[in-house]
Amino acid sequence: MSSPELPDPDEARPDAGSPPDVNTRVPLKIEDWLTVLIMAALALITFANVLVRYFTSVSFAWTEEFSVFLMIVLAMVAGSAAFARNAHIRIEYFAERGSSSRQRAFARVATALVVVFFALLTVLSARVLLDDIEFGETSPGIGVPVWWYTMWMPICAFAITLRALGLYIRQSRPDPGTPVNKDPA
Template sequence: MSSSPLSGELPETQPPGAAEADPATRIPLKIEDWLTVLIMGALALITFANVLVRYFTNSSFAWTEEFSVFLMILLSMVAGSAAVARDRHIRIEYFSESGSMARRKRLSQFGAVMVAALFFLIAGLSLRMVFDDYRFEETSPGIGVPQWWYSVWLPIVSTAIALRAVGLFVRRGKQVDEEETPS
């Protein structure tokens, strides 16, 4: 019997492996999931409020665009952290899906090391930027709040992404060791 949407069964539309459970991590991935939900909710509320104000008053809140841009950047970084932890970051499948299982695991580990190195570097360099924003009393262009209020999140979330990549490296290493040891 074929499965169709009319029979109550949904056709499989997810990519292979998408229905897999989240990997076991020391810090739960629910943190990123809930932050994503909260940020998306805040973006929707801010945008909706601005649309209503524009519709009824022909003017808009000055702070909504600046804050929305900040939230979108934060959203992409939080989602990037979840993608790294779930090993769903972008890769060239020709290389990552070919060869032996050990080769694929080593490539995954190499990718995790490179992601960790990049985001630790971003975190370190952005700390200096935050310090400069604070020291020189930079203000945001739209509403004039201290710029470091926005920029302080870059080293924090970059460090979180780097630590998720380190966790992925460790998990992949354990998988390689378990598969290579004879039982």
């Protein structure tokens, strides 16, 4: 009786690793590292709060407020990376129907709408930021100025606008989405 041959763990699988990244002027490592740092901060804050609550039956008041803020920033940073990689949420039923020229046209229209939406969000959230500064509103949990939190919305919305605009430019080229060859050899 022969035993089935086990795969060599050192042998590279064809599906191993991540796909090559897209060619962008601003490296996507920025969003990737921000995501890692924000997730680490969220984990540390939550873990510290659980420990304090377990041993003292008291909770840090600031953790919920700061965690919500970090989750919003995390969503915006990850959204920026998703648009740059053309990995954002879309309705595949419509996005993958028809000829390739129709699919490209649909993708360009969708990306143009995203650019317009996030450009408007940048302007409107900047107005909210100015109102928060002018009126001196403070947060309910720890009493810090609310603009400390709201200032990140126009910054992140502007970053998404630029990433989506870059995607639109790449989609308009004859061969959009050509991956970057990270290994020149």
